[in-house]
Amino acid sequence: MYSVKIIVIGAGPIGSLLSLHLTEKNYEVVVLEEHKAPGLPRHCAGVISYETLRLYGFNTSSSTVLNKLNGAYIVFPGGKILHVYREGHVAYVVDRAKFDEKLATYSEEKGTVFFYSTEAKKLHFLGSKIVVETNRENFSCDKVFVCEGLSRRITRQLTEVRQKPLIGLNVDVEACFSFPKDHVYVFFSKKISDRLFGWIIPLGNNLVRIGTASTAYTDKYLEALINKACSAGILDKVKILEKTGGLINVDGPLKHFVFLKDRAVLVGDSAGQTKPTTGGGLYYGGLGAIIAAKSPTGFIYEKKWWQKCGKDIKSMLFLRRVLDSLDDRDLEKIIKRVNLEEISALLSSKGMFDTQSKTIIELVKYFSKKPLAVLHVLTTLAKSLLF
Template structure:
């Protein structure tokens, strides 16, 4: 098989890239799993802009306009926004909508087809699959955090990794409009835990820094603490999130996007917005490169310039914040909670955008200057944008 651009990975990043260039180029998408969107490895909490990017409003399960933040010592801060801040989506259905966009644009989506290896040829690249070779003039690696494609072509892994575990519990949350976030090193060291209302089900999960052991060691503690140990588990999900993007996301005839490039947001772990935006930028860059007949690294470097212009600063700032956060003990977290538990600070927090969380820093410090007494380095990192 031959094509202009081979997209390895049939997730949202890869499929939006395919959708953005298949009307001009011959595009094939390789997805290793037999069904798009399976297995699910995401909590499915995204901003409305992400749903709009995929035209996937049919995948929305719930709308969120606030949160309860639980601190280690027992304090709970309630945040109430004045608009929908996030939506809960059926992640499998969301992914399938993205794949449908790619197919409607003219891309061929091949499920159950894994790129075993990729090598360069005189005229482009060749991907080996169990069904045969696929030759292409250019390639987009969007095959997840393990990304055998990117690794085989000389790209290193992301700087950090957290591992996650989530269960759908058959229990209806009392407040369907608010998520719960749990902080504490006994519950989710190096990250946080969550409970997301989805009608008659509640998605409960957490992520843990890899140096603290598997998430399976911590989820039972959360379930027991919240009185959910005996609740029926409808479905269990697991996965890993790469944090800290790779130094370079382009090469001759090659671009890297999404988790393969470590583009997940270091504070929340979400990667749909960044990955999907990268997919669109990849499509734009490939279209221009083919039109000019120049698929060199220099030509394709525009891709990295584009995604960095939108969220590069956010990823850098968020990663700095994360490095400080993982060193905070429960006592520090409780002190921060005490300082933030006031009308002005909560009003600022309620305006947050989970795609650009560090934008809150200046307003939060103005509303709550006493935060400087707890973690001056953290504040410095937040403001050093």
């Protein structure tokens, strides 16, 4: 049996970042990864903020960056478009396979040992040690950090998980597109996603990433998005090159992250540390990795993460509940009762990519001046709560 001080399950970006920080603190760390290499399979849309890029130790000139973004066209069901723009780059499109690979390499260079094609199957106590059973051999350790993502095989052995993740699909295509390469398109419609939205992201040259996420039948939603984009003249001559998919959590974090008397700790997607508005997990999961590495106990890590992230997460959960309650007709009625230019100015000046509570508060203040729109939202929310 292989014995080590700390085991990290998962060589995704959260697991690699966590192992890097632990190894830098002179802990003996082993990472177990079920796939043959980091970054596999690729399933993330790859859009992150400057703050997130820096959180992982990358700069804007990194070879992982495919494109730089400073604007978005947000399309509503009735066809109205909200344009959000800010001088300077707001977000970056990264090559997630290369991003993950570089993080794992950085950690390995510091002394972390990686075992690939090694799937963690079960945890149990053996005396004072935690044993991680895998498809290859067993590993014993003093502490295990579970960064397995939304597969949650180990997580479900530790706690009840009621959340049902969305199924996300991306297709990378070669296409002609009629909008600036530093902008993305976002589509809000229940015909394109029943709980999230659709996206079109330029990757550089003539390459575009098109994607959506839903509770089921994601292929049909993706087809509807491509057809809509082509019929609207946004895309033309579309040639599909690659299709990828994965799971997305928009239901917030689990109540607790620490189990087995502080010997098993959840970090990242496995803990639900993702944005309820978009499903993105690199920022809040990355914060989780750094806080966990610095904290003397898992309980302190859990408390500190909630202290730092709780306000934003709760605000985004509120907005998620509102968005889930609105169908296309509701959303169209609300959009007709507001001034999109005013909202554009608000989001362009005060919108935040990751820490969204301040943005949501500004939106609430704005809508409070639009009583008919507020009444419609409250009525719809009440119906969703009752039925």
